[in-house]
Amino acid sequence: MTGQSDSEPLESTGAATVSKSVARRLVFMVTHSNAGGAQEIWSNLAEGFQARGDQVTLAALYPSDESRLKTPEGLLWTHMTERRPHSPFELFRLLKNFVSFLARERPDAVITALPAANILAPIAVMLSGVPTKVITSHHSPSETYAPLLNLIDGLAGTLPSVSDIVAVSNTVARSHRKKPAAYRAKLRTILNALPPRIEAKLGMLASERSQKSSRGQIVIAAGRLVPQKNYPTLIRAAEHLDSNIKIKILGAGPDEVELKALAAQLGVQQKVEFVGFHPRDETLALLAEGDVFVQPSLFEGHSLALIEAAQLGLPLVVSDVPVQVEGISGADGQLCGVVVGVLDHEALARELKALLTDASHYSNYAQRAARLGSEATYDRMFTAYSRLLA
Structure with a gap:
């Protein structure tokens, strides 16, 4: 695999060492707002970047069908549609809403988690015409995804708007070794942590x-x-x-x-x-x-x-x-x-x-x-x- 070595996760030396001179518009996006691990991490990161002065939106493609993750004050969920799509028409409407959201908010970056968000974000950015950087992430091995989603993810990850693809463990990163070379070159490992x-x-x-x-x-x-x-x-x-x-x-x-x-x-x-x-x-x-x-x-x-x-x-x-x-x-x-x-x-x-x-x-x-x-x-x-x- 090219890109970040499987055996060498990205190093960090403390958040204070990372300089930031201009407030950015950031969107932390997941597929749904259910109370789960990926949602917890995105909420934690969104809160951290907001505390540093960035304009942050915590978003999901659609609401949770179960227990919605409780978020900090000032970081309420923004949903692209009111429920999980159950037909091609509803999926098209979700994508249309997502494109409109990007055109209106013009974020500097969208950071995604979970397969559907990983796929739709690069497509929505391309359709919106907004120069937004997309960083996708994987929180479980690729073999746990539906085969069609996995295939489309491999293609979406090669789009120019996708700058990096994060895996939360080296094992998860290795599970994507059959994806296209352009996809593998963007893979990075960043281990999870607690706020x-x-x-x-x-x-x-x-x-x-x-x-x-x-x-x-x-x-x-x-x-x-x-x-x-x-x-x-x-x-x-x-x-x-x-x-x-x-x-x-x-x-x-x-x-x-x-x-x-x-x-x-x-x-x-x-x-x-x-x-x-x-x-x-x-x-x-x-x-x-x-x-x-x-x-x-x-x-x-x-x-x-x-x-x-x-x-x-x-x-x-x-x-x-x-x-x-x-x-x-x-x-x-x-x-x-x-x-x-x-x-x-x-x-x-x-x-x-x-x-x-x-x-x-x-x-x-x-x-x-x-x-x-x-x-x-x-x-x-x-x-x-x-x-x-x-």
């Missing part, structure tokens, strides 16, 4: 955790109730856990009824609690009440929940897929968490029990997680995006 306010909140919660006189038996998972998160494997693992070990799943989503039915079928309702969706600060407090963080996902990008758990010093247990293994690998290559087979619920149960019953084993992986969390700094991420917008 200063969240880092400070986690630091306070981690300090409170360290003062506890005893450790509990709570396994925490966090994320939408969707197939990607592979929660059936976690629920099946509960069959093999002692009755004093409790699994708490933070999040909501379309698979809730099915997952609760599985827990009932297996007779583990008393061991598995579905906590539901909570605002971010409440979610962090709930996360801090856990003792082990588990993420059995089929795929991720560079999970914010994983970073949050690491900064709290929770031992990490993840699925054995490349992007997850990279997610728990420190800068020195050391694994800072435990890896288990994707569908191996018995092995998952064994690893959870080992962490919760062996104090030295637990302490080892808690220290590794904290070290991993300390490497994910917001300044580095912010500076890397700032350089792309220079």
Whole structure:
């Protein structure tokens, strides 16, 4: 692959080192405004650039069908249409609205996340005739996209308006190696991180955790109730856990009824609690009440929940897929968490029990997680995006 090396993410030396003399018009665009990882990162970055004096719009192609991400004051969502398109006519109207938005606002740059936004932004810029730079980004591997979307993305990324294509991990970047050469030349890796306010909140919660006189038996998972998160494997693992070990799943989503039915079928309702969706600060407090963080996902990008758990010093247990293994690998290559087979619920149960019953084993992986969390700094991420917008 040409462009930024897979093994060398963009370096940053702190947001303060990036000079900016003129306020820019920036649009941080996602496909939909659902409460999710990509939306969280875009909201965080939008807030950061706004604080530096840029005129920032936080936008989505269409509203969320579920829980809309709550954003800071002064950064309300702007949508290109009132609902997700369900016909070619509605898609055409969305694109027309997007083109009109660009012609009216004339942004200096549009920074996109998620496949549909990545595709439509370069096309809308071309149709608008506005000299707007487009930076697209990928938050999960390309093989998780619909084949047609993946194909069109490969073409859209070669358009002249697209200056850079960001991948949030090296594994995600490598997943695009079959795209055209002109596309690959624009690829850059910028690892995710948490904004200063969240880092400070986690630091306070981690300090409170360290003062506890005893450790509990709570396994925490966090994320939408969707197939990607592979929660059936976690629920099946509960069959093999002692009755004093409790699994708490933070999040909501379309698979809730099915997952609760599985827990009932297996007779583990008393061991598995579905906590539901909570605002971010409440979610962090709930996360801090856990003792082990588990993420059995089929795929991720560079999970914010994983970073949050690491900064709290929770031992990490993840699925054995490349992007997850990279997610728990420190800068020195050391694994800072435990890896288990994707569908191996018995092995998952064994690893959870080992962490919760062996104090030295637990302490080892808690220290590794904290070290991993300390490497994910917001300044580095912010500076890397700032350089792309220079």
